Amino acid sequence: MTTHEIEPLFRTACELAVRYRTGAPNRPPRAAAVDQEAYAGFAGPVPESGEAAITTLTALAAAAGPGLHDTTGDRFFGWIIGASHPVGVAADWLTSTWGQNPGLHFSGPAGAAAEKVAGDWLLDLLDLPREASVGFVTGATMANFTGLAAGRSEVLRRVGWDVEADGLQGAPRVRVLLGEAAHSTVFAALRYLGFGRNQIETVEADANGIMDADDLGRRLSAGGPALVVAQAGQINTGGFDPFEEIAAHCRRAGAWLHVDGAFGLWARACPDRYRLTRGLELADSWASDAHKWLQAPYESGFVIVRDRAVHRRAMSISASYLPSQDWCHNPADFSPELSRRARGFAIWALLKHLGRDGIADMVSRHCALARRIAARLARVPGIRVLNDVVLNQLVVTFGEGPHGDRMTREVIEEIQRRNAVFVEGARWQGREVVRISVISAPLNGTSADRLCEEILAAWQTVEARQTAAVPAQ
Numbered sequence: 001m002t003t004h005e006i007e008p009l010f011r012t013a014c015e016l017a018v019r020y021r022t023g024a025p026n027r028p029p030r031a032a033a034v035d036q037e038a039y040a041g042f043a044g045p046v047p048e049s050g051e052a053a054i055t056t057l058t059a060l061a062a063a064a065g066p067g068l069h070d071t072t073g074d075r076f077f078g079w080i081i082g083a084s085h086p087v088g089v090a091a092d093w094l095t096s097t098w099g100q101n102p103g104l105h106f107s108g109p110a111g112a113a114a115e116k117v118a119g120d121w122l123l124d125l126l127d128l129p130r131e132a133s134v135g136f137v138t139g140a141t142m143a144n145f146t147g148l149a150a151g152r153s154e155v156l157r158r159v160g161w162d163v164e165a166d167g168l169q170g171a172p173r174v175r176v177l178l179g180e181a182a183h184s185t186v187f188a189a190l191r192y193l194g195f196g197r198n199q200i201e202t203v204e205a206d207a208n209g210i211m212d213a214d215d216l217g218r219r220l221s222a223g224g225p226a227l228v229v230a231q232a233g234q235i236n237t238g239g240f241d242p243f244e245e246i247a248a249h250c251r252r253a254g255a256w257l258h259v260d261g262a263f264g265l266w267a268r269a270c271p272d273r274y275r276l277t278r279g280l281e282l283a284d285s286w287a288s289d290a291h292k293w294l295q296a297p298y299e300s301g302f303v304i305v306r307d308r309a310v311h312r313r314a315m316s317i318s319a320s321y322l323p324s325q326d327w328c329h330n331p332a333d334f335s336p337e338l339s340r341r342a343r344g345f346a347i348w349a350l351l352k353h354l355g356r357d358g359i360a361d362m363v364s365r366h367c368a369l370a371r372r373i374a375a376r377l378a379r380v381p382g383i384r385v386l387n388d389v390v391l392n393q394l395v396v397t398f399g400e401g402p403h404g405d406r407m408t409r410e411v412i413e414e415i416q417r418r419n420a421v422f423v424e425g426a427r428w429q430g431r432e433v434v435r436i437s438v439i440s441a442p443l444n445g446t447s448a449d450r451l452c453e454e455i456l457a458a459w460q461t462v463e464a465r466q467t468a469a470v471p472a473q
């Protein structure tokens with residue numbers, strides 16, 4: 001493309017972006033086109049010959065529009081999804097514009113340097129060992145994978161087995177223990193590492209999804225190479241495992257302790273939530289996401305490993321055409337990929353823009369909003385908040401007895417039909433529940449009140465329908 005063609009194309013992209021992010025404050029949060037309808041704008045035969053760049057770009061925006069959930073607005077409480085902060089988005093445009101490959105310092109000096117500095121800043125903000133290494137990955141799934149790969153390598157090395165050289169087949173058995181309420185992606189990460197679902201031992205958890213440390217201690221007493229996965233921020237309840245006790249058991253047994261803190265790790269950046277994470281710093285590795293509480297655009301996860309040499313042993317890639325410069329930071333030594341997006345630019349920009357105070361205030365505000373929503377809903381007969389709201393997550397049921405699950409599902413349908421706010425459901429402790437996540441940057445008191453009003457209106461509708469269906473005795 002020539003300079004003449006690039007300019008109007010980039011201006012069009014900018015205009016489309018500005019219109020999307022500023023033009024529709026009352027846009028319904030749920031996509032208009034879901035399921036098969038989401039395909040409509042994209043479907044068609046393979047393009048045989050090309051077309052003008054701007055035509056393609058406007059066609060993309062038109063095709064995507066109806067199928068976009070408004071996750072960046074102030075009405076979205078579904079799932080744990082950050083809001084792609086404008087500063088991160090703008091940094092991301094530049095990242096794509098520059099086309100850097102930060103795998104090695106040699107191939108992308110600025111990208112590698114931004115990751116090193118952003119990584120050091122994260123260690124400080126999250127108050128984790130300053131000498132630890134940080135790897136930037138797509139999300140917490142791969143961050144869990146990387147932390148557990150380091151753990152697998154180290155617990156096997158301690159019994160004289162080199163998994164990097166000799167693989168897993170024929171290796172001494174490695175036990176894997178995690179809480180019953182662990183996130184599904186931890187099981188996926190373990191599967192990629194050679195640990196099948198039936199080989200994982202689940203440790204009892206309480207009604208908040210918190211691991212029973214005594215049960216873990218009993219199980220670990222048998223000894224042998226072991227990986228333990230604890231969590232900071234259970235996906236439904238936001239609960240935190242008792243890290244101090246868990247870490248003591250792991251230390252005694254020589255087990256590797258990994259913490260899945262996809263969103264909950266950010267509690268450490270917030271003075272009024274910090275206490276929830278006590279003992280978390282005693283772990284060996286930690287996984288988190290920048291595309292959740294830091295509001296970075298996707299894809300943005302990171303892994304932290306206490307022992308840099310172990311991290312590097314598990315992940316480094318070398319080839320004769322890739323010069324190794326030992327004096328500098330080569331990001332590919334700390335993540336499973338070689339060529340990839342320069343993720344450090346957006347994270348660096350967001351950390352600089354928000355600052356320590358801005359991050360702490362946002363996390364604190366979200367948690368306060370979650371408590372406010374819980375207090376308001378819990379006052380209403382028929383509505384129960386099942387979890388202890390320690391963070392940003394709520395788990396709510398509607399109606400009791402044999403119709404409770406159906407009524408809860410109907411409340412979700414009614415909220416989504418009204419489409420003024422967005423929430424989704426899950427199964428938790430044997431019940432259908434509404435899950436509410438307060439994690440998106442634009443959420444404030446007004447959006448929390450709107451959420452409550454919408455939920456109460458939906459509950460009234462469902463309850464009235466139920467009363468009409470079941471005549472009073």
Ligand SMILES: *Cc1c(COP(=O)(O)O)cnc(C)c1O
Pocket residue numbers: 080138139140141142183185186231233234235260261262263289301
């Ligand atoms: C979101 C989440 C994950 C998975 O992270 P991705 O970024 O989707 O890969 C893992 N664990 C927990 C607790 C999560 O909230």
